[in-house]
Amino acid sequence: MKTTETPAPVPAESGAPVRKGDAPPSGPRKGKKEGTTLNVFSHGVLVIWAIMVGMPLVWAVMTSFKDDAAIFGSPWSLPDKLNFDNWSRAWSQAHMSDYFLNTVMVVGGSLVGTLVLGSMAAYVLARFDFPGNRFIYYLFIAGMSFPIMLALVPLFYVVDNMGMLNTIHGLILVYIAYSLPFTVFFLTGFFRTLPSSVAEAAFVDGASHTRTFFQVMLPMAKPGLISVGIFNFLGQWNQYMLPTVLNTDPDKHVLTQGLVQLAVSQGYKGDWSGLFAGLVMAMLPVLAAYIIFQRQVVQGLTAGALK
Amino acid sequence: MQHGKYRFIVGFLAVPLGLYALFVIWPFIQSIYYSFTDWTGLSPEFSMVGFDNYSRMLDDDIFWKSLQHSVMFALLVPLVTLGLALFFAFMINVGGRRRRGGPAITGVRGSGFYKIVYFFPQVLSIAIVALLFQFAYNPDSGAINSLLRGIGLDSVQPLWLGDPNIALWCVMAVLVWSTVGFFVVLFSAGMASIPAELYEAALLDGANRATTFFKVTLPLLWDTVQSGWVYMGILALGAESFAVVQIMTTGPGGPDYSTTVMVLYVYQKAFRDGQAAYATTIGVALLVVTLAFAALVMRLGRRERLEY
Numbered sequence: 271m272k273t274t275e276t277p278a279p280v281p282a283e284s285g286a287p288v289r290k291g292d293a294p295p296s297g298p299r300k301g302k303k304e305g306t307t308l309n310v311f312s313h314g315v316l317v318i319w320a321i322m323v324g325m326p327l328v329w330a331v332m333t334s335f336k337d338d339a340a341i342f343g344s345p346w347s348l349p350d351k352l353n354f355d356n357w358s359r360a361w362s363q364a365h366m367s368d369y370f371l372n373t374v375m376v377v378g379g380s381l382v383g384t385l386v387l388g389s390m391a392a393y394v395l396a397r398f399d400f401p402g403n404r405f406i407y408y409l410f411i412a413g414m415s416f417p418i419m420l421a422l423v424p425l426f427y428v429v430d431n432m433g434m435l436n437t438i439h440g441l442i443l444v445y446i447a448y449s450l451p452f453t454v455f456f457l458t459g460f461f462r463t464l465p466s467s468v469a470e471a472a473f474v475d476g477a478s479h480t481r482t483f484f485q486v487m488l489p490m491a492k493p494g495l496i497s498v499g500i501f502n503f504l505g506q507w508n509q510y511m512l513p514t515v516l517n518t519d520p521d522k523h524v525l526t527q528g529l530v531q532l533a534v535s536q537g538y539k540g541d542w543s544g545l546f547a548g549l550v551m552a553m554l555p556v557l558a559a560y561i562i563f564q565r566q567v568v569q570g571l572t573a574g575a576l577k
Numbered sequence: 578m579q580h581g582k583y584r585f586i587v588g589f590l591a592v593p594l595g596l597y598a599l600f601v602i603w604p605f606i607q608s609i610y611y612s613f614t615d616w617t618g619l620s621p622e623f624s625m626v627g628f629d630n631y632s633r634m635l636d637d638d639i640f641w642k643s644l645q646h647s648v649m650f651a652l653l654v655p656l657v658t659l660g661l662a663l664f665f666a667f668m669i670n671v672g673g674r675r676r677r678g679g680p681a682i683t684g685v686r687g688s689g690f691y692k693i694v695y696f697f698p699q700v701l702s703i704a705i706v707a708l709l710f711q712f713a714y715n716p717d718s719g720a721i722n723s724l725l726r727g728i729g730l731d732s733v734q735p736l737w738l739g740d741p742n743i744a745l746w747c748v749m750a751v752l753v754w755s756t757v758g759f760f761v762v763l764f765s766a767g768m769a770s771i772p773a774e775l776y777e778a779a780l781l782d783g784a785n786r787a788t789t790f791f792k793v794t795l796p797l798l799w800d801t802v803q804s805g806w807v808y809m810g811i812l813a814l815g816a817e818s819f820a821v822v823q824i825m826t827t828g829p830g831g832p833d834y835s836t837t838v839m840v841l842y843v844y845q846k847a848f849r850d851g852q853a854a855y856a857t858t859i860g861v862a863l864l865v866v867t868l869a870f871a872a873l874v875m876r877l878g879r880r881e882r883l884e885y
Contacts, residue, residue, distance in 0.1 A: 309672060309685065311672070312668035312669075312672025312685055313672070313685055315664075315665070315668055316665065316668055316669065316672075316685065316691050319661075319665060319691075319695065319757070320690075320691060320694045320695070322754070323694055323695055323697055323698060323754070323758065324694060324697075325720075326709055326710070326713055326720065327697065327709075329713070329720045330709055333712075341718060342717070342718040346720065346723055346724060346727060387592055387593040387596065388593065390589040390590075390592075390593060391589065391590055391593040391594065393589065394585075394586050394589045394590050395590075398582065398585075398586055400582075400583065400586055406590070406594065409597075409602065410597065413597070413601050413602075414811075415807075415811055415867065415868070415871055416605060416864060416867070417811075417814060417815045417840065417860065417863045417864055417867050418815060418816065419815060419816075419819065419840045419843045419844060419860060419863065420605060420608050420843070420857065420860035420861065420863060420864050421601060421604035421605045421608060422604070422844075422847075423604075423608060423611070423618070423843065423847045423853055423856050423857050423860060424603075424604040424607035424608050424611060424857070425600060425604040426618075426847075426848070427618070428599070428600070428603070428604060428607075429600075443596060443600065444600055446596060447596045447597050447599070447600035447601050448600070448601060450593060450596070450597050450601075451597075451601075454593070478581070478585075479581060479582070479585040480585065480588075480589075483589075504700055507702070508701070508702030508703065508704070508705075509702075510702060510703060510704040510816070510819075510820045511815075511816045511819050511820065514823075514844075515844070515848065525702075526702045526704035526705065527704075529704065529705060529708055530704060530708065530824055533708055533711070533824075542712075546712075549705060549708060549709060552702075552705055553701055553705055556700050556701060557697060557700065557701070559700075560696070560697070560700040561693070564693060567696075567700065568692075568696065568762055571699065571759065572759070572762060572763045572766065
């Protein structure tokens with residue numbers, strides 16, 4: 271199955287068992303010269319882009335430790351001392367702790383809900399023949415390409431009428447609904463690849479369909495669930511447009527909204543250092559998690575596109 | 578496996594399908610209906626007005642500006658992003674120095690490192706990235722202008738987001754910056770699965786590296802490039818351009834409507850100006866643009882699928 275393919279290790283490091291550093295290659299001279307020029311050139315280009323990606327992040331971390339005078343006076347100098355009070359100000363006074371808590375609750379609820387409901391729908395669509403199966407499948411798929419903003423205008427009033435505007439559980443339900451298209455698409459493909467003999471054996475042994483699903487099929491689908499789970503986790507953790515529309519109560523803000531809110535209000539107060547501390551605070555856990563679970567994250571995020 | 582089959586199917590599908598229909602499908606249908614009304618969104622009363630909203634839209638200069646910017650987002654951002662990503666991925670996978678006894682084509686040293694670093698922005702929220710660059714672009718104390726001053730370019734101090742002529746480019750650059758890494762990793766995985774013999778054969782026949790890129794790598798990766806283009810374009814028309822324009826630009830959408838995009842205009846009309854019906858009309862236009870874009874890319878890019 272393509273979706274579980276690990277990005278194959280690049281042959282560079284392992285490909286040359288008798289590597290002798292810069293020993294001349296055996297090929298004709300022209301080839302050697304071209305190879306070397308290309309090598310220098312490609313390293314140069316790659317390093318430049320790595321710097322362009324890394325610098326803004328390093329700059330943000332540096333800035334988060336400076337006081338306001340230094341931020342405006344000398345944006346690129348190293349902080350003369352580590353102003354940790356920026357961080358504590360952002361955490362407590364600027365409500366970053368509340369935003370974190372809200373985000374954790376919303377993402378926790380919606381991630382579990384997305385995986386449970388998504389795998390249930392995907393399993394039925396992948397494994398059972400019934401009238402309307404294809405229609406429902408394509409109904410889910412269609413949700414991936416429609417501009418969400420179009421639906422958000424009436425959705426605001428749908429959610430409002432149900433009394434769930436500016437509530438955590440309302441946001442969770444909406445997150446689940448908008449995560450289902452990709453989740454169902456991905457997991458349907460995944461369930462189709464699993465062998466049917468195991469499920470049939472369980473069924474013959476007297477397990478109900480429901481029991482077969484939860485005790486036999488779900489454990490077998492674990493790699494797929496992890497991939498799509500990481501994909502949804504990052505998408506929901508980083509979500510900005512849905513909460514901006516549906517969650518306008520400052521007390522219920524999630525992290526992304528809270529930071530934007532902070533940027534506006536700290537702009538009036540002139541507390542830029544506190545804002546940068548908040549930004550870095552929001553960035554670091556995700557970056558750290560990415561570095562630790564690098565392989566799984568890359569697999570999860572590229573899984574859909576590789577199909 | 579017939580016993581209780583339909584009860585099971587209904588039981589498993591009811592909740593996800595119900596949730597999806599209520600929060601996704603139903604609002605889409607309502608949207609199209611509302612675009613033919615004069616609904617303000619503030620009161621429940623409205624009446625049918627036929628195509629009034631649509632004719633108003635065609636006379637709306639700001640709508641045309643937002644359409645133009647959205648089309649630029651959908652075409653240029655993926656073009657530059659995918660172009661850069663293909664280039665970097667090729668460098669990472671093919672740019673290495675040939676070693677004695679090693680394969681004809683090798684990746685550069687540290688290829689794993691590059692891929693990790695390039696992927697960083699992809700795990701960050703686009704909202705955080707937008708905020709970060711809003712400060713980086715600040716003309717007085719931002720990182721970019723002070724860097725320019727630092728290397729002696731005191732005379733080159735653009736207003737960046739404050740200059741209507743370049744603000745849109747600044748915003749698009751941020752999207753490119755944050756997405757290139759994802760496609761570098763995606764294309765690298767694709768390139769690593771292309772058999773080395775194909776390259777060796779091409780090189781033996783006297784092809785140089787650039788030729789192998791256009792004659793071997795690109796055709797074999799074409800499917801991935803194409804679906805990447807559609808994926809990126811849909812994001813650049815929707816959620817991502819909303820976040821960057823809404824957070825970074827003054828107004829938002831300014832200065833002087835130079836950065837406004839359709840998705841932001843829908844949001845402003847509905848939730849700022851109390852013109853929900855007109856907002857859904859622009860939303861329908863956005864839907865048409867999105868579907869036309871996807872159809873166009875799929876059609877232009879249609880090629881015979883290469884098996885290898």
